[in-house]
Amino acid sequence: MATISQPALRATGGTDYSVIIQVEDIHKYYDLGETRVHALRGASVQIERGEFVAIMGSSGSGKSTFMNILGCLDKPSAGRYLLEGIAVSELSKKELATIRNRKIGFVFQGFNLLSRTTALENVELPTLYAQVTKEEGQKRAREALQLVGLGDRIMHYPSQLSGGQQQRVAIARALVNRPSILLADEPTGNLDSRTSVEILEVFQKLNDDGLTIVLVTHEPDIAQFSKRSIQFRDGKIRRDEPIQSRPLASEVLKNMPTLED
Amino acid sequence: MDLMQIIRIAMRALARNKLRSSLTMLGIIIGVGAVIAMVSVGQGAQKQAEDQIAAMGSNMLFVSAGTVTRGGTRMGYGATKTLLYEDMQAILRECAAVKAAAPGSQSSAQVVFENDNWATQINGTEPQYFDIRTWPFAEGSSFSKDDVAMAANVAVIGETVRKNLFGATDPVGQTIRISNLPFRVVGVLMPKGTSAAMGQDQDDIILVPITTLQKKITGQNWLRWIMVSATSRDASYTAQQQITALLRDRHRIRPGQDDDFFVRNLADMADLADQQARLFTILLASIASISLLVGGIGIMNIMLVSVTERTREIGICMAIGATEGDVQQQFLIEAVVLSLLGGAVGILLGMTTSYLITQTLGWPVLVSPTAIVTAVVFSMAVGIFFGFYPARKAARLDPIEALRYE
Numbered sequence: 001m002a003t004i005s006q007p008a009l010r011a012t013g014g015t016d017y018s019v020i021i022q023v024e025d026i027h028k029y030y031d032l033g034e035t036r037v038h039a040l041r042g043a044s045v046q047i048e049r050g051e052f053v054a055i056m057g058s059s060g061s062g063k064s065t066f067m068n069i070l071g072c073l074d075k076p077s078a079g080r081y082l083l084e085g086i087a088v089s090e091l092s093k094k095e096l097a098t099i100r101n102r103k104i105g106f107v108f109q110g111f112n113l114l115s116r117t118t119a120l121e122n123v124e125l126p127t128l129y130a131q132v133t134k135e136e137g138q139k140r141a142r143e144a145l146q147l148v149g150l151g152d153r154i155m156h157y158p159s160q161l162s163g164g165q166q167q168r169v170a171i172a173r174a175l176v177n178r179p180s181i182l183l184a185d186e187p188t189g190n191l192d193s194r195t196s197v198e199i200l201e202v203f204q205k206l207n208d209d210g211l212t213i214v215l216v217t218h219e220p221d222i223a224q225f226s227k228r229s230i231q232f233r234d235g236k237i238r239r240d241e242p243i244q245s246r247p248l249a250s251e252v253l254k255n256m257p258t259l260e261d
Numbered sequence: 262m263d264l265m266q267i268i269r270i271a272m273r274a275l276a277r278n279k280l281r282s283s284l285t286m287l288g289i290i291i292g293v294g295a296v297i298a299m300v301s302v303g304q305g306a307q308k309q310a311e312d313q314i315a316a317m318g319s320n321m322l323f324v325s326a327g328t329v330t331r332g333g334t335r336m337g338y339g340a341t342k343t344l345l346y347e348d349m350q351a352i353l354r355e356c357a358a359v360k361a362a363a364p365g366s367q368s369s370a371q372v373v374f375e376n377d378n379w380a381t382q383i384n385g386t387e388p389q390y391f392d393i394r395t396w397p398f399a400e401g402s403s404f405s406k407d408d409v410a411m412a413a414n415v416a417v418i419g420e421t422v423r424k425n426l427f428g429a430t431d432p433v434g435q436t437i438r439i440s441n442l443p444f445r446v447v448g449v450l451m452p453k454g455t456s457a458a459m460g461q462d463q464d465d466i467i468l469v470p471i472t473t474l475q476k477k478i479t480g481q482n483w484l485r486w487i488m489v490s491a492t493s494r495d496a497s498y499t500a501q502q503q504i505t506a507l508l509r510d511r512h513r514i515r516p517g518q519d520d521d522f523f524v525r526n527l528a529d530m531a532d533l534a535d536q537q538a539r540l541f542t543i544l545l546a547s548i549a550s551i552s553l554l555v556g557g558i559g560i561m562n563i564m565l566v567s568v569t570e571r572t573r574e575i576g577i578c579m580a581i582g583a584t585e586g587d588v589q590q591q592f593l594i595e596a597v598v599l600s601l602l603g604g605a606v607g608i609l610l611g612m613t614t615s616y617l618i619t620q621t622l623g624w625p626v627l628v629s630p631t632a633i634v635t636a637v638v639f640s641m642a643v644g645i646f647f648g649f650y651p652a653r654k655a656a657r658l659d660p661i662e663a664l665r666y667e
Contacts, residue, residue: 073580073660094584101582108664112577116277128266129582173581 019082020180020212021047021070026079028065028235039065040076041235047181047214052207054223054243055216057232064185066232067216071104071183072096084180101129105174109186111166113158113173119145120154123172130177137176144172148202164195171202181212188222194256200225201249225249264594271595274567282599285563288556289603289643290610293636295549297611300632302618303542305625310538313454314531320360320494321393322501324352324487324508327521341521342483343512346471349487355507358500360492363390364471367485368478372467373438374426381422383439383467385474386488391417391450393490401433401448404470412472416444419464420452440478444469494528501526550639556603557643564596564651575655576663589656596648597641604640608633 028040040062047053057063068074069081072088075096081088083103091099100106113122120141127137145154148168158166167187174182184203188196204225207213215226223229224246231239275282326344349364366385371378388403390396404415416437423432432446453463475481491500501524508522568575575588583591615626 068661071580073664094586097579097582097584097587100580106580108580112573112580112664114574114577116273125578126581129578129584129587134263134266177582 018049019046020049020051020084021045021214022080022082023070024080024082026066026069026076026081028062028069028074028077038235040069042079043232043235043237045230045237045240047212049180049212050207050210052203052213052227053215054226054229055214055232056218056220056223056229058218061232062235063216063232065235067183067185067214070181070214071106072099097129101126102177103180105171105177105179105182107167107170107174107182107184107187109189111158111163111170111190113166113169115158118155118157119150119161119169119172122158122169123176126173126177132177140176140178141172144176145169147175147206148172162195163191164198167191167195167199168202171199171206175206175211181214182206184213184215186217187215188217188219194253194258196222197225197249197252197256201253204249267591267594268598270591271598274571274595275599278567281563285559285599286603286606288559289553289600289640290556290607292549292553292556292643293604293607293640294610294614295552296546296639297608297628297632297636298614298618299545299549300542300635301611301615301626301628302624303538303545304627304629304632305619306541307535307538308627309625310534311531314527314534320491320497321527322489322491322497322504323525323527324489324504325523325525326483326485327519327523342481343521344484344487344508345482346484348508348511349484351507351511352487352489352504356500356503358491358496358503360490361389361393362487362489363387363393364484365390365486365488366471366474366479366481366483368474370440370478372422372426374435377426377428379422379425381419381465381467383469383474383478385469385471385478387471390468390488393488396453397451399449399451400431401446404447404468409470409472412476413470414442414444414473414477415447415470417448417450417468418446419450419466421462421465422467423449439467439469442477497526497528553639553643557600557647560596560599560644561647561651563599564592564648565654567595568592568651568655571655572658572663572666575658576660576666579658579660580664585656588658589652592652592655593645593648596652597644600640600644600648601637604637607640608636611636 023043023045025042025044026040027038027042030037030039043062043066055063055066065074069076072083072091075089079089083099086099088096088099113119114125120138123141123144124137127140130137132140142151142154145151148171150165150168150172153161153165156165158169161169167190170187171182174184182203187203188199191199200222203213203215207227213226215222217223224243226243227246228242229239230237324344326341328341346364349362352359353362363386368383368385369380370383371380372383387409388406391398391403398417399420401417403417404413407413408415416439418426418432418437426432426437427435432449435446436443437446438444450464450466455462489500489504491497504524505520509520512521514520575583578588578591611632612628615628618624619626
């Protein structure tokens, strides 16, 4: 793992908001013919710069909907969501796309890399939609891959990489436009336990360096590596508490057996 | 994102499914190829018609004896006996736009040389006829003015007649029998081929002095036609008016009464032939366009499949910041790349086909740059038109749904 010495990859932006995410009583419902499904029934959260939050909850608890709204993929039906002071619910689709591109980095459970496209090109992809020159985009992509410890595999295709490596590529892709926040949706769901901890080690190091991370998971084992856990149930926040005595992934790894036979 | 980048990504997407992409392209290849080949054939025909008219002399006018109605029976052109040698002299004297004129009278007869015989058209005229029609001699020369004055038994024969009567024998100096009269062959005309305007074999003809034909064969003193050449192509319309006015006056035709003669302007006929050839081209091109249309539908079909297949990829791109416009543009460019590549190969196919048509069928073919430019523009338009709906569909996807798509 390369040392994290990329302050530029932290949140950028003129005004330094200490509060990155401010959610006030948001609701989300879907009208399915006659019935109305309430996915969120009034959630309020404030997340500050440099936090590492785990959002927990069983399926149907509303955590995915919440995550989609945080990621500007969806708009709340009611309530206010401010991302670095910007009222997201008032933006057009095009502006939302720009926000996703500049301020948010996504990491998904299924990695979601483009196949037959090298690691480098996958990581470069978000820079293509930003006003960044090709040279600059490529430079940033190399740096981001270096940062997640894949500097020597930039020309590999996803099919030539292990699950953990693919997820690192996805993390690099999420970081390449220097977002304000990293949103990870079940990032370890498809990984074995050792690789999961390795990914969490990456997250912890990025967070130590100042990156704000929101992690969605239903596994308490994973959530304990964060600094704060928010529990969803039935579309509402049930618990919101700091994590006491969180383990360091790098320490945990030392005591885990390597899977090499 | 700059255009090169988009094209690069589009190429990669197309390369992912090489067989499918090339089959889709095949539709456009055949469409564009067919359009180019058909337009080339059509334009070749048009060019040939124009060349033939030009060879006939586009400043030529053909005055023919008109129709007459006798007891309710209309006799057809050439039935009147009112067109006379004096009319021709008057035309030469009084019509300023006329440069030269030659009289003509016509008959048909069985012609015999040794053991061969052949039925053909016998035309009586004067030597200037060959100049007016710009009809050169392959062998020998025209009969002279003296021959006309003396009603000499001399004949000029066309290529078809030569082939049928003489074969390998040199006809000049030989004697043939027309209606049992001996005629000495003085010249053989260069082949002119089938006339584009009238569709008849112009070489199946024998020309003799008009006096000989009138006095010794038909016994008629009226003319069947007068061949006139105007001073220029533009003057041919003036000449037509002047001749019409003069002949009406000479034949004492009252206003409102029909002409007893008929003036055909070859410039008119050239226009007509041109128009027909153009119509032919349009017809061929529109039939070929149908295959281009089918090719376009193929593109649309494959793009729709592709959008469905790549739903997840579209979702990823949207999540990392692609706008609707970006996605739409990407798929549209992909369709255009597909159709343009197909168009490029189609041009090659069309040109090859045109070449083969010329080689095997012997048709005149003209591959015009216009047809090629049109084909390129057309295939691009097909790509945009048929790529638009699938691209729109891709752009309208909901990113959350798209990311969840399996």
